[in-house]
Amino acid sequence: MRKITDRQKQVLEYICDFIDEHSYAPSIRDIQKHFGLKSTKGVKDHIDRLVEKGYLSRTEGTARALKVIRDGDKATRKVPLIGTVAAGLPLLAEENIEDYLPVSADMARTEGMFFLRVNGDSMINAAILDGDLVLVRPQPFVEQGEIAVVRIGDEATVKRFFRFNTRVELHSENPDYTPIVYSDEDEDIRIVGKVTAVFRTL
Amino acid sequence: MRKITDRQKQVLEYICDFIDEHSYAPSIRDIQKHFGLKSTKGVKDHIDRLVEKGYLSRTEGTARALKVIRDGDKATRKVPLIGTVAAGLPLLAEENIEDYLPVSADMARTEGMFFLRVNGDSMINAAILDGDLVLVRPQPFVEQGEIAVVRIGDEATVKRFFRFNTRVELHSENPDYTPIVYSDEDEDIRIVGKVTAVFRTL
DNA sequence: CTCCTACCTATACATATGTTTACTTATGAA
DNA sequence: TTCATAAGTAAACATATGTATAGGTAGGAG
Incomplete structure (x- = not known):
């Protein structure tokens, strides 16, 4: 990024602060x-100059149309929390959106990601506790051993996913639970997506 | 919230979309x-009317000074990641900010909160793994047994905090580590804050 | 029916705001 | 020195934008 002078920096900072406070940009006269x-x-x-050097963008001739270009902009994405796993939830049904949580765009790069609240302690050894929120990227496959949200019939669970010759295994991260084994071709089981992050509020 | 007509809803939605797209509000003529x-x-x-009914706020006489008042606004707060715990870090030194992460304002209600990256496995049984980020609210006390960031001399650690008669104990959540015991009056130990959330990217 | 509100047209007007031309001063590089 | 750039003053100018006055139509509530 091209250098800016101290004065330009002061101006840029003022613009940032102003937007922060008012939600709209300052006018030139402000x-x-x-x-x-x-x-x-x-x-x-x-x-x-700030525009030339890439620190600001603007619409010419338009009032208060300044926008600060942030360094690899930590934008935010609102991700819906759509239910709890391990209950018979109507997955992805928009009616079931409990809330929207803003997440760093770094974490939620893809469209269509969502949160699920994890119920139970079946993933306790993977440090996912009862009540934690997992961020899920919908996709029809995962790598061997990755943590996935899997739909079995009308229920969904979070498990480590393994695919062997002709079968699929879902492993809990808890010695009290035995792996669930399915046939490769069972239509009743489907990968919903991959767990990409875990959030917990204490 | 007071009801709005369909038309008013359309206008409000357009304003939302416009701001989303341009980062500045539409003018009346837009x-x-x-x-x-x-x-x-x-x-x-x-x-x-949208202002009267509480759906919009604005600054009169100012161009493009509309602001949508969101329902229990899931605002975002940029929380700095200021280092790694268990290393001799100059805590709270602004120079050490590695990054800013947007967090739901629900989670970061207080000013001055920050993130620390946890190093090591001393809290593994509390489901805090090596590399996890903990959100910390600075405060000089915590309840018995809560997870706190504690500064011992120039180092900081994340531990469960206990205060007994004349001593303070810091418990790891890992059987391999023995509790650290301090005198009640030791000036060298200080509570930095309480861990209020855990974030992990897989 | 009558009154009120939502919604809209037409036409100005006032001012907030961006843009431009012409000059000045200071500083550092060539 | 000479030239270029940063930073600023002064004074207009152009237009983008908010505001106001005067009506008009349609539908619901009383």
Whole structure:
């Protein structure tokens, strides 16, 4: 990223703070007043340079149309919490959205991701506890041994997924539970997605 | 929340979408054009009513100063990741901020919260693994047995905190580690804050 | 029916805001 | 020195945008 002068940095910071506080960008004259300048031109120059150098974007001729371009913008994505696993939940039914949680776009890069609340202690050795939220990326496959959300009939569970010759095994991370074994061709079992993150509130 | 008409709902949705796309709010005339209206007055009326009914807030006389008031706004807070625990880290030093992660404002209600990356397996039985991020609320006390970030001299650790008569005990959640015992009055030990959430990316 | 509200047109008007031209001052590089 | 750039003053200018006044139509509540 190209260098900016100290003054330009001050202006950029003021714009950031202003947007943070008001939810809309400052006008050129707002900035002018803040810095005690006697002309709008100076401000305009600063903005033009910040745009040239890639720190700001704007729509010309439009009021308060400044946007700060953040370094690898930590955008947020609202991810729906759609239910609890290990209960007979109507997966992916929009009616069942309990809440939306904002998640770093880093974590939820794909469209269609969702949260499930985990019920029970079957994954306790994978450090997923009862009540934890898992972030799921929908996909029809996972790598050997990855933690997946699997639908068996009308129920869904979180398990480690293994595929061998002609069978599929779902392993709990708890010695009290024995692996669930299915035939390779059983239509009743389907991978819903891969667990990509775990969230817990204490 | 007071009811709004279908038309008002349409306008509100358009405003939401516009802000989503442009990062700045539409002008009255933007909205007018979108709905194919021939006067600005109608739009103004809608906005006034949406403000009255609590769905919008605005700064009068200011261009593009609309703000959508979201239902129990799932706002986001940028929480800094300031280092790794169990290393001799200069805690809370702003220079050490590695990154900012957006977190649901529900989780980070307090000012000054921060993330620490947990190093090691000393809390494995509390389902906090090596590499997990813990969200910390700075406070000088915790309840008996809660998980806290504690500073011992120049180092910090995550441990369950217990205070007995004249001593303080820090318990790991791993049988391989023995509790650390300190005198009640030892100046060298201090509670930094309470661990309020755990985040893990798989 | 009468009154009220939602919704809309038409037409101005006031001002908030972006844009531009012309100059000045200071600083550092060539 | 000479040139380029950063930063700023001054004074207009153009237009984007909010606001106001005066009506008009349709439907529901009383």
